Amino acid sequence: MSIKEKPRFPNPRFFGQLLIFLGGLLLLSNIVLSTFFAPRIQRVAYSLFISQVEDGKVLQVLLGENEIRYQIKDEEGKPGRILATTPIFDLELPKRLEAKGVIFGAPPPAQNPWVGTLLSWVIPPLILVLVWQYFLNRNSEPQGALSINKSKAKVYVQDDAKKITFNDVAGVDEAKAELAEIVEFLKNPQRYNEIGARIPKGVLLVGPPGTGKTLLAKAVAGEAGVPFFSISGSEFVELFVGTGAARVRDLFEQAKQKAPCIIFIDELDAIGKSRASGNFYSGGNDEREQTLNQLLTEMDGFAAGDATVIVLAATNRPEALDRALRRPGRFDRQVLVDRPDLAGREEILRIYAQKVKVEPEVDLHAIATITPGFGGADLANLVNEAALLAARYHRSAVTQADFAEAIERVIAGLEKKSRVLGDKEKKIVAYHEVGHAIVGAAMPGVAKVSKISIVPRGMSALGYTLQLPTEDRFLMAEGEIRSEIATLLGGRAAEEIVFATVTTGAGNDLQRATDLAQQMVTTYGMSKVLGLVAYDTTSGKSFLDGQMNSRRLISEQTALAIDEEVKQIIESAHEQALMILERNRDIMETIAQQILAKEVIEGEELQNLLKQVQPLPAISEET
Known part of the structure; x- marks a missing residue:
């Protein structure tokens, strides 16, 4: 099964802040660099300037109102350094310069200061604002700061190459039988509607961690062939009060548009804790309570509607869930996904052993016998540990000894041969x-x-x-x-x-x-x-x-x-x-x-x- 997500554009808020930062840095560099890195002109006394003119050392002069800049000759008579001095009221200066053959004139007229101000301070920020607006409006859906109320659910779409079905789930036959009815209703709803039967609106998967609750939910989506929205309970909760409730509304609105479909909420206890058990207080937990109330309304309330939207949820803390969430009409069924028995463990080992090279004489039944209490995730880890051990010892396939050593590693931990005892x-x-x-x-x-x-x-x-x-x-x-x-x-x-x-x-x-x-x-x-x-x-x-x-x-x-x-x-x-x-x-x-x-x-x-x-x-x- 592959994940089809909406195209994610770069965060416009980040781009806007980056552009403003770069623009400010550019403007600052214009001011600072021109001040600190512009060529420095040595200033001399006016008397020295007159003396150099009289000695014929000055090549050319610019006579300004506030400054006189002139260029002197080097030893070979070629253009040399540029010096500056402060002018005084001297009507004889032009005559002296002309008498000595010095090229002189007035500096070009200064530019309009308003034009420079406009180009330096108004145009760049205006460009940044226009670029930011472009990123904000490039998609019809809200982005950046305005997307906080949008649902973060991922949509799983059928992919025959990676599709997960009930054949990929073992050791939970009773749970599969319960969920097979949901799949049958989604495929052939007429048979149930004709007799007046109503399919459960919600199915709660409960059990210890690592027993395959999420895998079962994916298998339901793979068998039913309908859109499958997946989200974690923690993704509803944000800092701002009301955000979680808005995301619940948006999630169900999307689901109703693609009905019939399945919504899977993992770790439901993140938003569904009991309001009567002292878990809710004023302040930050108001957000969780509002999110829970909105979920209750969407599942069985005036806003529920008639669209076929089935909610699957998983938790390993059913005792902490609110009673209003567990009542019939919301989560009609609680399906126990418990640790597998002997036959279930052997079947799980057989499924995962097909993904690695195993020697024919490996006895999976014997391994299943000595691993009571192992869940699906534990057995998957056991097979992987055995494969890693076989690769470490350069074997071409996993042996029974590798499985035995893997069991000890899982139960007792890794051997510490470096820890030498006296x-x-x-x-x-x-x-x-x-x-x-x-x-x-x-x-x-x-x-x-x-x-x-x-x-x-x-x-x-x-x-x-x-x-x-x-x-x-x-x-x-x-x-x-x-x-x-x-x-x-x-x-x-x-x-x-x-x-x-x-x-x-x-x-x-x-x-x-x-x-x-x-x-x-x-x-x-x-x-x-x-x-x-x-x-x-x-x-x-x-x-x-x-x-x-x-x-x-x-x-x-x-x-x-x-x-x-x-x-x-x-x-x-x-x-x-x-x-x-x-x-x-x-x-x-x-x-x-x-x-x-x-x-x-x-x-x-x-x-x-x-x-x-x-x-x-x-x-x-x-x-």
């Missing part, structure tokens, strides 16, 4: 990572450990234990969460057992373990002490990471009980990790010595070692 630190990191692996192998419900490495990666990881799940999981039991917490604390427990001290290397592990324990108590009701009560007010609808959990109003006693329960869960998991590592001290030493020698252990060698890990008797009986 022998003591390397030993601490080795036992720390082996502690994670052994506890993970002993605890039930924990993802399979596939690799242990003490090669630094990313910004702060001095080593890592790679756990890759074998299936997609959507639910976790209480015991599985406790096992995950114990695995996170396995590195800290190994340091305590081997070195009888602890380091800062477990900082991130403690943070993640504490977060899990707090969610067990405050969100999932997995505490017998606090009961089946949700103590945080997180709605759970946000698709963005890093959302802060806010607790509802609780008493001091309840807050203390929550903290004590979280602490008890952490300490219990820590004790389990210590007991598992004490029970498997020999195998921990064996794996640690091997990883210190090789730096990386993976594959069948690692699995054979972890099979020797013995779980705690109590845990094995419960499982």
Whole structure:
């Protein structure tokens, strides 16, 4: 699909300012240069002038009212320097000059000063104003400062060579099925009109970042074959109040002229935030509120009209949108574009793998199996990283090893081989990572450990234990969460057992373990002490990471009980990790010595070692 944009003329305001600047610079140069760079004439006393005339050294003279300029002879009698002097009342001067054979006369009459003023100060600015007006009026549409109210939407037009269709989008079959009805209506509206059905005016695509919302919108335009206006929500908002509303009106006016068509608004939450959530205040946010009100009116109001204009919008913050914007009649449908499942990931990998050279033995199903939680953008980046690695090693095609390394780069970061650890630190990191692996192998419900490495990666990881799940999981039991917490604390427990001290290397592990324990108590009701009560007010609808959990109003006693329960869960998991590592001290030493020698252990060698890990008797009986 190609982008057809209106021809953009150079900004006339910029050209006008540039021409005025150049004109002013030219006028200033006329004055300054003529003053500073004109040839300087030496002034002498009148008596010296008379003396030179008497000595026959003067060749010619111009007698002016305010100045006398004369040229003297050089040693060979040829024309020499030009000098000047101030005249005095001397009636004998012409006779002296004539007696000495000096050529003399009066200077030419001075030009009219008004003519010079007109040529220097009036004509150039007049020319600049005329040129500026030409640029302002060269197009019938407002330009420059007057174009602030015009819509900045881009119009996508069909191009068979680059057209995006539903075949280019994978992993979101349910979303494609919802949008296929929109496409069918745009192609054959009679079938729906005859039965009295009304196509949705607006479709809201919601989901995490990188799952293909914008790509789906382009695919709808490619399938429907209608004009497609694309604009971002932030492009409506400007400094001046009322500009966004004017741009919304202009956008819908253009769309109605080309109906049936589609308007796609990306990042709708930039202008559609709820007016009841405290997001709007006086001042600059009045512009956002006016823009939102105009959008509400255009979608379902007296100004909506009967033209077939369907609005597609995308956001990853549906919980922040205004209720009036989400109601039926405006955005009738909310289509979830979620992260793909196993089959969807494999299909996405197949689409992007067609764009690079891949060896036939590459198993895309195996790659899809170990990448749960990856979105479409993540998988596209994964394929590209694998291709970059293959090119770096001068391979003609991407191999399975390239994909494995690319997964590690995406998850853990780039290898920092230049970050050399000392022998003591390397030993601490080795036992720390082996502690994670052994506890993970002993605890039930924990993802399979596939690799242990003490090669630094990313910004702060001095080593890592790679756990890759074998299936997609959507639910976790209480015991599985406790096992995950114990695995996170396995590195800290190994340091305590081997070195009888602890380091800062477990900082991130403690943070993640504490977060899990707090969610067990405050969100999932997995505490017998606090009961089946949700103590945080997180709605759970946000698709963005890093959302802060806010607790509802609780008493001091309840807050203390929550903290004590979280602490008890952490300490219990820590004790389990210590007991598992004490029970498997020999195998921990064996794996640690091997990883210190090789730096990386993976594959069948690692699995054979972890099979020797013995779980705690109590845990094995419960499982």
